[in-house]
Amino acid sequence: MSDEDRSIRAFLGDRGERISGTEADALVDLRLAGVSAFTAQGLPHRKRERWKFTDLRRLLMRETYEAARPAPLPARHADRVSALPAPRLVFVNGVLDEAVSDLGQSGADIVRLEALLGGDHAALADRLGETVEADHPMIALNAAWMADGAIVRVPKGVDAGRLHLVSVMTGREPVMAHPRHMILLEVEARLELVETVLGDGAGHFENAVTEIQVSDGARLDHYRHIDAPDGHVALDHLRAHVGRDAVYHGFNLAIGAGVDRTEATVRLLGQGGEARLGGAYLGRGRQHHDNTVLVRHEAPNCLSRQVFKGVLDGRAHGVFQGKIHVDRVAQKTDGYQLNKAILLSPRAEIDAKPELEIYADDVKCSHGATAGQIDTDALFYLRARGIPEHAARGLLIHAFLAEALEEIAAADIRAQYQAAIDAWMAAGGFDEETEA
Amino acid sequence: MTKLLDIDDLHVTVDGKEILKGLSLAIDEGEIHAVMGPNGSGKSTLSYVLAGREGYEVTGGTIRFRGQDIFDLEPEERSHLGLFLAFQYPLEIPGVQTNTFLRTALNAHRRARGEKDLDGMAFLKLVRQKTKALGINDDMLKRAVNVGFSGGEKKRAEILQMALLEPRMAILDETDSGLDIDALKVVADGVNALRAPDRSALVITHYQRLLNYIVPDRVHILARGRIVRSGGKELAEELEAKGYQDMIEQAA
Numbered sequence: 001m002s003d004e005d006r007s008i009r010a011f012l013g014d015r016g017e018r019i020s021g022t023e024a025d026a027l028v029d030l031r032l033a034g035v036s037a038f039t040a041q042g043l044p045h046r047k048r049e050r051w052k053f054t055d056l057r058r059l060l061m062r063e064t065y066e067a068a069r070p071a072p073l074p075a076r077h078a079d080r081v082s083a084l085p086a087p088r089l090v091f092v093n094g095v096l097d098e099a100v101s102d103l104g105q106s107g108a109d110i111v112r113l114e115a116l117l118g119g120d121h122a123a124l125a126d127r128l129g130e131t132v133e134a135d136h137p138m139i140a141l142n143a144a145w146m147a148d149g150a151i152v153r154v155p156k157g158v159d160a161g162r163l164h165l166v167s168v169m170t171g172r173e174p175v176m177a178h179p180r181h182m183i184l185l186e187v188e189a190r191l192e193l194v195e196t197v198l199g200d201g202a203g204h205f206e207n208a209v210t211e212i213q214v215s216d217g218a219r220l221d222h223y224r225h226i227d228a229p230d231g232h233v234a235l236d237h238l239r240a241h242v243g244r245d246a247v248y249h250g251f252n253l254a255i256g257a258g259v260d261r262t263e264a265t266v267r268l269l270g271q272g273g274e275a276r277l278g279g280a281y282l283g284r285g286r287q288h289h290d291n292t293v294l295v296r297h298e299a300p301n302c303l304s305r306q307v308f309k310g311v312l313d314g315r316a317h318g319v320f321q322g323k324i325h326v327d328r329v330a331q332k333t334d335g336y337q338l339n340k341a342i343l344l345s346p347r348a349e350i351d352a353k354p355e356l357e358i359y360a361d362d363v364k365c366s367h368g369a370t371a372g373q374i375d376t377d378a379l380f381y382l383r384a385r386g387i388p389e390h391a392a393r394g395l396l397i398h399a400f401l402a403e404a405l406e407e408i409a410a411a412d413i414r415a416q417y418q419a420a421i422d423a424w425m426a427a428g429g430f431d432e433e434t435e436a
Numbered sequence: 437m438t439k440l441l442d443i444d445d446l447h448v449t450v451d452g453k454e455i456l457k458g459l460s461l462a463i464d465e466g467e468i469h470a471v472m473g474p475n476g477s478g479k480s481t482l483s484y485v486l487a488g489r490e491g492y493e494v495t496g497g498t499i500r501f502r503g504q505d506i507f508d509l510e511p512e513e514r515s516h517l518g519l520f521l522a523f524q525y526p527l528e529i530p531g532v533q534t535n536t537f538l539r540t541a542l543n544a545h546r547r548a549r550g551e552k553d554l555d556g557m558a559f560l561k562l563v564r565q566k567t568k569a570l571g572i573n574d575d576m577l578k579r580a581v582n583v584g585f586s587g588g589e590k591k592r593a594e595i596l597q598m599a600l601l602e603p604r605m606a607i608l609d610e611t612d613s614g615l616d617i618d619a620l621k622v623v624a625d626g627v628n629a630l631r632a633p634d635r636s637a638l639v640i641t642h643y644q645r646l647l648n649y650i651v652p653d654r655v656h657i658l659a660r661g662r663i664v665r666s667g668g669k670e671l672a673e674e675l676e677a678k679g680y681q682d683m684i685e686q687a688a
Binding site for chain 1: 529532580
C-alpha cells in the first residue's frame with residue numbers, strides 16, 4: 001500500500017460509505033465531495049508546495065486518531081473558559097457543550113452546525129462552503145467528518161459585541177475533531193470573535209475550518225490563541241470574504257501545541273476593504289508553528305497588512321508563507337507584509353516565504369522578512385546597567401513582540417496575550433542549547 | 437587613600453590585534469581622572485574591557501576594582517559592584533520604554549544588595565527627583581530607550597541612568613563628542629553632583645573642552661595602547677596648546 005493510500009485509510013476509513021448510507025444528512029453532497037477530494041490526494045506532504053515545510057503526512061501519521069466522542073469539559077479548563085465576560089460557545093472534542101456554553105445577551109443569531117446537518121436552517125446550510133476551495137485536502141477531510149460548529153449570523157447594522165469561542169480536545173487516547181464554523185456579518189454589522197484553543201491528555205488532532213463573510217461596511221475583529229500541550233496538532237483553515245468598506249482584523253497567538261498550522265486566506269472583494277492579519281508564535285522543544293497567509297486584492301483601493309513575529313528556542317520550527325496577490329483590477333492597493341523571527345538556539349529553524357504577485361500597475365506593496373538572533377549590542381547595554389542576562393533577554397524579546405501585539409485593537413485581549421507571553425518566557429530558560 | 441580602580445600592565449586583543457599593550461592606571465577613591473588620546477589609541481577598548489564586553493580578550497595584566505579582580509565577572513556583576521560606563525554611542529532599544537528600562541536596572545541593583553524592589557510609585561518619585569535635579573525633560577521616560585533621541589538627549593539619558601544607579605566609578609567614554617554646550621553642562625553637572633569621598637570617575641576624551649567643566653585630579657595621555665604621560669590638570673591644557681603629535685613624540 002502506498003503512503004497516500006495508508007493516509008486515506010487512516011483518516012477516512014469507511015466514512016464515504018457511511019455518510020452516503022446510514023449516516024446520510026442534509027449536507028451529504030458537500031460531504032461526498034469532501035470524501036472524493038481527499039481520496040484523490042491523501043494527506044498533503046512536503047512535495048506539495050504549500051505543505052513543503054509542514055509535512056502533514058509525516059506529522060500526522062505518527063499517531064492513530066479515533067473520531068472524537070463528546071465529553072464533558074474537564075475541570076482544569078473551567079477557568080479559561082469563563083475568563084472572558086462574554087457570551088461563549090464551548091466545544092469539547094468538536095461538539096458543543098451546552099452545559100458550559102452561555103449565550104447570554106448576544107446580539108448575534110447563533111445556531112449549531114448540527115442543526116444544519118439535521119435539515120434545519122436551509123438558507124444558512126446553502127451558504128456553507130461558499131468561501132472554501134473544493135480541492136483543498138484538509139478542508140475536504142473536514143467536510144467528510146464535520147459534526148458540529150458555530151453558525152453565527154450578525155444581522156444588518158447590529159453590533160453584536162464579543163463572542164468567545166472555545167475549543168477543548170480531551171481524552172486519554174488521541175482523538176480527532178473537524179469543527180466547521182461559519183461567521184456571517186451582514187451589511188454594517190460588527191462582531192468581536194475571540195477564540196481559545198485548548199487541549200489536554202494525549203496529543204489530539206483538530207482540523208478546523210472557519211468560513212467568514214464580512215459584508216459591505218461590516219467589521220470583524222478576530223483573536224485566536226492556541227494554547228495546547230506539546231503533542232497537540234491544531235490546523236485551522238480560515239477563509240474570509242471581505243466586502244466593500246468592510247474590515248477583517250485578525251490576530252493569531254500560537255503558544256504551545258506540538259504542531260499548529262493556521263492557513264488564512266482573505267479575499268478583498270469590494271472597494272475600500274481592509275484586511276489586517278497579525279500574529280505571534282512562540283516555540284520551544286520540537287514545536288512547529290506555521291502561518292500560511294494569502295491576501296487577495298480583487299477590488300481597488302483596499303488595504304492589507306500582515307505583521308508576524310516569532311520567537312523560537314530549542315529545536316522549534318517556524319514557518320511563514322505570506323502572499324499578497326493583487327488582481328489587475330485592484331488599482332491603488334496598499335499592501336504590507338512583515339515576518340520577523342528571533343532564533344534563541346542554533347537548532348531552532350524558520351522557513352519564511354514572502355511573496356508578492358501583482359497584476360495591477362498602480363499599487364503600493366512592500367514586504368520584509370528577517371531572522372536572526374538577539375541583538376548582542378543591545379544585550380550588552382542592558383547588562384552593563386546591571387540587568388541580568390536572562391532578564392535582559394526577556395526585555396528584548398518583549399520589545400521584539402511588541403510590534404506585533406500593537407496590532408491588537410482590544411486592550412484587554414492585548415494585556416491577556418502579553419501575560420501569556422510573559423508566562424511563556426518565565427517558564428523557560430532561553431537556553432542557547434540544552435539538547436544534544 | 438585606597439585605590440578604587442587599579443589597572444596593571446593590561447594587554448587586550450581585539451580580533452587578533454593587540455590594542456592595549458601594557459596599560460597601567462590607578463584611581464584613588466574620590467578622584468577624577470581623565471584619559472586623553474588620539475583616535476585609535478585604545479580609548480574605547482579601555483572602556484569596553486572595563487565594562488566586560490564580549491570580544492575583548494585580556495591576554496595579560498590585571499584589573500582590580502574595589503580590591504577585587506573583575507576579570508571573571510559578568511557585565512551585570514561589574515555594574516552591581518559599582519562600575520558604570522556611559523556609552524559613546526548609547527544603544528537604541530525599540531519597544532522598551534525608558535521608564536521600564538530604568539526601573540528594571542535600578543531594581544536589579546537593589547536585589548543585588550539584598551534590598552526589595554521599588555514599586556512603580558516610589559520609582560517614579562525618585563526618577564522625577566533626578567530628572568529635575570539634572571534639568572532633563574520627563575517626556576523622555578515614556579519614549580523607547582534612546583529611540584529617536586538626538587545626540588544630546590542620548591547623553592542626557594546616560595547621565596540620568598548614572599544618577600539613578602549612583603556608581604562608585606563612572607567611566608565616560610567620549611561622552612562629550614558631538615555635544616553642544618548645554619548638553620555638555622548637563623553631563624558635567626551630573627558627574628560633579630556625584631562627587632563624594634568614596635566615588636571616582638574616569639573621563640575618556642579626545643578634547644580638553646569637557647575638562648573645563650569636570651576638573652580632573654589627574655590627566656593621562658594614552659597613545660598606542662599605553663599611558664605615555666601623566667600629570668595634573670595643566671597637562672590637558674598643554675595638550676590643547678601643543679597637540680597630540682608633539683606630546684606623544686616628546687614622551688616617546
